[in-house]
Amino acid sequence: MAALSDFINLYLLPGLVVGCIYALGAIGISLLFGILRFAHFAHGDMMTLGAYLAIIFTASWGWSPYAALPVAVIGAAIVALGLDRAFYKPFRRAPGIVSVIASFGVMLMLRSAIQLIWGVDVKTYDIGIRFPMEFGLLKIAPRQVTIVLVTAALVVALHLFLTRTRLGKAMRAVSDDADLARVSGINVEQVIRWTWIIGAGLAAAGGVFIGIQTKVHPNMGWDLLLPLFAAAVLGGIGRPYGAVAGGLAIGLAQELATYRWFSDEPFVDPGYKPAVAFSVMVVMLIWRPTGLFKGRS
Amino acid sequence: MTLLGFSSYLIALGTMSGIYALLCLGLNLQWGFAGLFNAGIAAFFAIGAYVAAILASADSAVHLGGFGLPVALAWPVAMAAAGALAWVIGRICLTLQGDYLAMASIGIAEVLRIIIKNEEWLTGGTRGIAAIPRPFETLLPAPWNNLAFLGLIVVLVAIVYLAAERAWASPWGRSLRAIRDSDVAAAAIGKNVAQFRLEAFVLGAMVMALAGALSAHYFKFLGTTAIEPLMVTFLVWVMLIVGGSGNNRGAILGAMLIWLIWSATELLTNRLPAEWITRSSYIRVLLIGLLLQVVLQKFGKGLLPEKPPRLVGERRETR
Numbered sequence: 001m002a003a004l005s006d007f008i009n010l011y012l013l014p015g016l017v018v019g020c021i022y023a024l025g026a027i028g029i030s031l032l033f034g035i036l037r038f039a040h041f042a043h044g045d046m047m048t049l050g051a052y053l054a055i056i057f058t059a060s061w062g063w064s065p066y067a068a069l070p071v072a073v074i075g076a077a078i079v080a081l082g083l084d085r086a087f088y089k090p091f092r093r094a095p096g097i098v099s100v101i102a103s104f105g106v107m108l109m110l111r112s113a114i115q116l117i118w119g120v121d122v123k124t125y126d127i128g129i130r131f132p133m134e135f136g137l138l139k140i141a142p143r144q145v146t147i148v149l150v151t152a153a154l155v156v157a158l159h160l161f162l163t164r165t166r167l168g169k170a171m172r173a174v175s176d177d178a179d180l181a182r183v184s185g186i187n188v189e190q191v192i193r194w195t196w197i198i199g200a201g202l203a204a205a206g207g208v209f210i211g212i213q214t215k216v217h218p219n220m221g222w223d224l225l226l227p228l229f230a231a232a233v234l235g236g237i238g239r240p241y242g243a244v245a246g247g248l249a250i251g252l253a254q255e256l257a258t259y260r261w262f263s264d265e266p267f268v269d270p271g272y273k274p275a276v277a278f279s280v281m282v283v284m285l286i287w288r289p290t291g292l293f294k295g296r297s
Numbered sequence: 298m299t300l301l302g303f304s305s306y307l308i309a310l311g312t313m314s315g316i317y318a319l320l321c322l323g324l325n326l327q328w329g330f331a332g333l334f335n336a337g338i339a340a341f342f343a344i345g346a347y348v349a350a351i352l353a354s355a356d357s358a359v360h361l362g363g364f365g366l367p368v369a370l371a372w373p374v375a376m377a378a379a380g381a382l383a384w385v386i387g388r389i390c391l392t393l394q395g396d397y398l399a400m401a402s403i404g405i406a407e408v409l410r411i412i413i414k415n416e417e418w419l420t421g422g423t424r425g426i427a428a429i430p431r432p433f434e435t436l437l438p439a440p441w442n443n444l445a446f447l448g449l450i451v452v453l454v455a456i457v458y459l460a461a462e463r464a465w466a467s468p469w470g471r472s473l474r475a476i477r478d479s480d481v482a483a484a485a486i487g488k489n490v491a492q493f494r495l496e497a498f499v500l501g502a503m504v505m506a507l508a509g510a511l512s513a514h515y516f517k518f519l520g521t522t523a524i525e526p527l528m529v530t531f532l533v534w535v536m537l538i539v540g541g542s543g544n545n546r547g548a549i550l551g552a553m554l555i556w557l558i559w560s561a562t563e564l565l566t567n568r569l570p571a572e573w574i575t576r577s578s579y580i581r582v583l584l585i586g587l588l589l590q591v592v593l594q595k596f597g598k599g600l601l602p603e604k605p606p607r608l609v610g611e612r613r614e615t616r
Contacts, residue, residue, distance in 0.1 A: 038396060090594050096395070097395045098593065100396060100399060105535075105587070108527070109587060113579075116579040226404050229400040229403075277404075278404040
């Protein structure tokens with residue numbers, strides 16, 4: 001029983017939590033690809049930005065990170081709108097790959113700005129130690145419950161937005177066929193603005209969750225990029241629901257791969273977790289590049 | 298600064314510009330010629346650097362090595378190793394569209410970096426590989442050996458440049474440009490798209506590996522900090538975009554210009570008060586990012602834009 005308890009508490013639950021965080025980042029990558037037709041390489045750094053924006057409030061005024069989360073989300077959305085206006089809007093009519101190069105530049109600028117403002121040291125939110133709740137075999141930390149529940153709530157909200165609101169429907173229309181959407185009178189620029197707000201907002205929430213779960217450092221966005229892309233590709237790029245499934249799958253795969261499956265040693269050395277995400281991505285690219293949920297090719 | 302100090306600074310500047318020029322020429326083969334979006338330059342640079350260092354360095358208790366091969370042998374092997382890796386990756390990824398190749402190649406570079414960091418028996422991990430011999434080091438006295446090494450780099454850059462120019466004007470280069478601009482049209486007139494792409498990808502990777510090998514032997518030490526994606530992958534992209542992709546001279550110009558800015562600003566910021574020196578390196582990255590954006594928006598084709606080669610028999614005046 002101890003082995004099962006270990007498996008659930010040390011591998012399955014952390015995998016689920018990491019998966020939620022990846023899902024929040026991958027949704028943005030997938031939505032942006034659907035609407036703007038380019039892979040946003042600065043998306044990991046949007047998550048870092050969210051995590052650091054929250055630090056302003058936790059460090060200076062002693063806010064709880066959960067209270068700082070909405071402010072960080074709004075802040076990241078505003079920054080994303082500014083970045084879009086300055087660095088992506090000029091390339092709307094250019095091939096998508098030019099925007100990818102521009103996102104390289106944004107990535108360098110975001111990261112160095114974060115390093116400049118907040119320094120390079122690892123930071124935490126000072127939540128204090130909360131003892132995990134025990135339910136028989138399960139040992140669940142309150143923050144794990146919060147992260148999973150808030151992520152679920154955000155995904156449901158996104159679903160309602162995409163299916164019930166005019167703007168959400170317009171967003172799906174632009175994603176399916178931008179030209180057709182434009183001639184049917186949809187304000188494409190408005191749709192793009194909301195894509196940035198949602199994508200950057202969810203990324204910022206994911207970034208704050210990383211800070212709540214572990215710690216914050218300026219390079220974490222770079223380390224996130226590979227699992228985020230893997231999640232988006234797995235779910236079928238351009239498909240936000242696929243990105244959620246992909247994020248959960250990649251998070252679980254990374255954690256479960258380090259379990260002692262066949263011997264007393266971890267099956268995959270924990271240092272190689274990013275390689276697990278990469279392997280999944282490569283297998284998908286060979287076997288089914290459109291992803292499990294038939295995304296864009 | 299003394300005259301000797303200044304001249305050794307110039308030599309160092311030239312050496313690094315040359316190494317970056319090779320990286321840029323390699324990337325130009327892939328992106329400028331064939332439109333292949335390689336976001337994992339660091340992977341091929343690292344393969345070149347580590348294979349050369351392991352083959353040529355002295356015996357060590359920590360990592361694999363002690364073969365003591367001469368560079369004339371180690372460097373071609375390093376290039377071949379990177380070419381082999383590029384071939385495998387190319388077979389898997391080159392059918393993918395631009396963004397997918399970018400994601401896959403960045404993944405390869407990251408996984409390779411993790412392997413290099415973790416497998417100490419092979420690479421020395423974060424402690425790295427020390428005592429890599431630099432050519433001419435024991436042959437000549439102090440400033441002259443560095444100058445000779447610079448000369449070697451200049452010769453190598455010239456060889457790669459001339460070969461790339463020949464390739465640009467050749468039917469091979471023309472086919473690559475046709476594939477880059479429309480792979481469907483190129484396939485329709487019977488070009489083997491996959492094969493051409495693979496060739497450009499492998500050749501570019503080999504040039505990048507040569508740059509990696511040169512860099513390892515220049516610094517005489519190789520650790521994981523030498524293959525940081527910022528300094529290898531992204532700086533090279535900035536160089537090629539600024540210089541002008543699709544133009545071999547642009548690639549070299551971009552490398553020299555950006556490296557000059559990069560190292561001259563370091564010289565400048567070192568005079569700042571101490572508490573600003575650590576921060577200044579981030580200001581430099583910020584400005585390099587901004588420079589990339591300005592060039593992309595204002596000079597989309599770079600300082601030396603791409604131009605098609607002169608046709609046989611065409612007169613200069615007509616252009």
